[in-house]
Amino acid sequence: AIECVRRESRPFAEWLPKDCHAHEMLYAMLTAWGMNQGGARLVNFPDFQKAVSFLASLEILEKCRSIRLEELTHAKQPLIEQLFEALDNPAQAKVMASGPSVVGGSKLLHHLLPDLIPPMDRQYTEYSLNCFDDGNRLEGTLDSFDGIWHVLVFFRKVALEVGIDHIHKRWLDSLKYPMNTSIPKVIDNALIAYSWCLWPNG
Numbered sequence: 001a002i003e004c005v006r007r008e009s010r011p012f013a014e015w016l017p018k019d020c021h022a023h024e025m026l027y028a029m030l031t032a033w034g035m036n037q038g039g040a041r042l043v044n045f046p047d048f049q050k051a052v053s054f055l056a057s058l059e060i061l062e063k064c065r066s067i068r069l070e071e072l073t074h075a076k077q078p079l080i081e082q083l084f085e086a087l088d089n090p091a092q093a094k095v096m097a098s099g100p101s102v103v104g105g106s107k108l109l110h111h112l113l114p115d116l117i118p119p120m121d122r123q124y125t126e127y128s129l130n131c132f133d134d135g136n137r138l139e140g141t142l143d144s145f146d147g148i149w150h151v152l153v154f155f156r157k158v159a160l161e162v163g164i165d166h167i168h169k170r171w172l173d174s175l176k177y178p179m180n181t182s183i184p185k186v187i188d189n190a191l192i193a194y195s196w197c198l199w200p201n202g
Contacts, residue, residue, distance in 0.1 A: 001025040001111045002182070011062050012112070017053035026052060026111060030095070033107050033119070041098040048095055052108075055086060055093040061112065068115045069184050070159045072152060080117075080152070081145045083109060102142045110184065118155050118184035125151055125188075128195040158187050 004022050008015055016022060027048050036042045043051065055061055060079045067076055086093040087105035096104040106120040120126070120142055129138035129151065136154050140147050159167065164183065171179050171186045179186065 001029050002114045003180075005112055005114065012056040012065070013062065016056035020049075023049045023052055026108060029111060030104055030107055035096065035104045035107065039098065040096065040104065042104065043095055043097045051087075051093040051095050055083075055108075055112075058083070058086065058093075064113050064116060067113075069118075069152075069156050070164055072116070072156045077149060080149070084145055084148060102148060106148070114182040114184065116184065118151070118188045120148070120151055124192045124195045128191050128198065129154065131198050155184055155187050158190075159183055162187075 001022070004019075004025060023045075027042065027045055030036065030042055034040065042048060060082050064076070064079055064083065084102065084105060087108070088094060088101045094101060095108055103121050106117060109117040110119045118125075122142070126138060126142050126147075129136065132138070136157070138147060138150050138154075142148055142151070167183055167186055171177075172181070172183070
């Protein structure tokens with residue numbers, strides 16, 4: 001799904017609304033990532049297609065496409081907030097029929113904006129950041145955009161402190177174990193590993 005987005009140089013609005021194969025890949029990805037099991041439920045596929053088409057029509061999605069995580073500034077905050085608001089609005093781009101929209105929504109946005117938005121969830125993102133005892137601690141939940149923005153700022157801080165070149169050399173461009181992913185997902189993987197240390201028995 002990410003490769004499909006990376007290959008397309010045209011604006012989202014010109015191709016994503018009518019690309020049924022991309023819709024199927026995105027829906028299958030969310031299903032594979034647990035967004036259609038347990039207490040979480042995706043909207044039906046036709047409604048999902050409408051939501052993705054609406055999202056693709058938004059100028060703000062296209063503007064965010066050129067932003068990389070390490071370049072994120074507070075000036076971009078309103079753009080990203082509007083994206084998450086659309087994903088929480090049943091009349092616009094809501095993809096989750098049940099459960100918090102931020103979890104499924106962030107996973108969808110990660111596959112549309114892989115260099116900017118990390119996937120977020122309760123178990124790894126929220127739980128891990130709530131365990132910090134410094135300024136990185138998430139005071140609250142992902143239910144408000146303040147929580148989402150806190151996560152994005154934390155990921156940006158990690159990217160810059162670890163070093164973009166180092167992340168590429170060590171994980172993305174490694175000759176031995178190259179990862180076909182993005183900087184936000186590499187950091188997310190590290191956060192998952194950290195959560196396992198906090199909660200080794202699940």
